[in-house]
Amino acid sequence: MLPNVLLPSATDHVPVLAEEVRQALAVQPGETVVDATFGAGGHAALLAADLDGRGRFVAIDRDPTVRPFFDGFARRHGGLQTRFLRGDFATVLGQLARNGARADAVLLDLGVSSMQIDRPERGFSYAVDAPLDMRMDPTADVSARELVNDADEQELASVFRRYGEERFARQIARAIVRRRGERSFERTGELVDTIKAAIPAPARFGDGHPAKRVFQALRIAVNDELGALESALPSALELLRPGGRLAVISFHSCFGREGGWR
Numbered sequence: 001m002l003p004n005v006l007l008p009s010a011t012d013h014v015p016v017l018a019e020e021v022r023q024a025l026a027v028q029p030g031e032t033v034v035d036a037t038f039g040a041g042g043h044a045a046l047l048a049a050d051l052d053g054r055g056r057f058v059a060i061d062r063d064p065t066v067r068p069f070f071d072g073f074a075r076r077h078g079g080l081q082t083r084f085l086r087g088d089f090a091t092v093l094g095q096l097a098r099n100g101a102r103a104d105a106v107l108l109d110l111g112v113s114s115m116q117i118d119r120p121e122r123g124f125s126y127a128v129d130a131p132l133d134m135r136m137d138p139t140a141d142v143s144a145r146e147l148v149n150d151a152d153e154q155e156l157a158s159v160f161r162r163y164g165e166e167r168f169a170r171q172i173a174r175a176i177v178r179r180r181g182e183r184s185f186e187r188t189g190e191l192v193d194t195i196k197a198a199i200p201a202p203a204r205f206g207d208g209h210p211a212k213r214v215f216q217a218l219r220i221a222v223n224d225e226l227g228a229l230e231s232a233l234p235s236a237l238e239l240l241r242p243g244g245r246l247a248v249i250s251f252h253s254c255f256g257r258e259g260g261w262r
């Protein structure tokens, strides 16, 4: 039976693997929880309910637009000591651990949020024409625009293959380099058109949107998602008290959700 906080009337964001996360983290009142990927606060609401008004809750996210969600969360859970740390969890978890902070439960729910996908101006979605961006942290130096316009053909093909498992990685990379020789890429729609034209006609149908793998690959590369995870895991473990729990959710090689996320 789902707790009240999971019902759509209580929150418009139902987090993935909600019950599994609650069971894995087994949060008890009075404990310290670190949600390193706060997003819209769906998992946070569940874990805060398990704290039952006693304990500490540290929220981390590199996306500053998450802040209003955290402010609402902190208001709703006034009994808890809450804190929002904006930044890359790879850095922030390391700083917390080095500063001697300790936690009983740490959650990493990897990837991009539906909230980010649903904002066309962020450029994560192949479904809407928008500026080619894809940065979770809008102040980061490199966006998808730089990557698509500056990386050489081999590097692009390797990103598409490695992070997108794209069969036509080489053809798509070649088409991108040819197209940008005439005009640089500025918008997601231009990239989608180039991808569609680069792959054989039969492959454009039947396996979801033809641009989904390239968009996933670019997003992972732009946000250095695997590098962040690699640095974050040892820090997350260091942060845990004896008996502490760490849960990591990853959907990276699954294309189950139309719209191109996770």
Ligand SMILES: C[S@@+](CC[C@H](N)C(=O)[O-])C[C@H]1O[C@@H](n2cnc3c(N)ncnc32)[C@H](O)[C@@H]1O
Residues within 6 Å of the ligand: 013, 015, 016, 036, 037, 038, 039, 040, 041, 042, 043, 044, 060, 061, 062, 063, 066, 087, 088, 089, 090, 109, 110, 111, 112, 113, 114, 136, 228
């Ligand atoms: C899948 S969503 C999390 C959703 C959240 N669990 C919820 O229930 O609303 C991932 C979130 O983590 C953030 N994120 C991804 N990688 C990050 C990183 N390296 N450092 C900090 N935040 C990150 C994204 O900005 C996004 O808001």
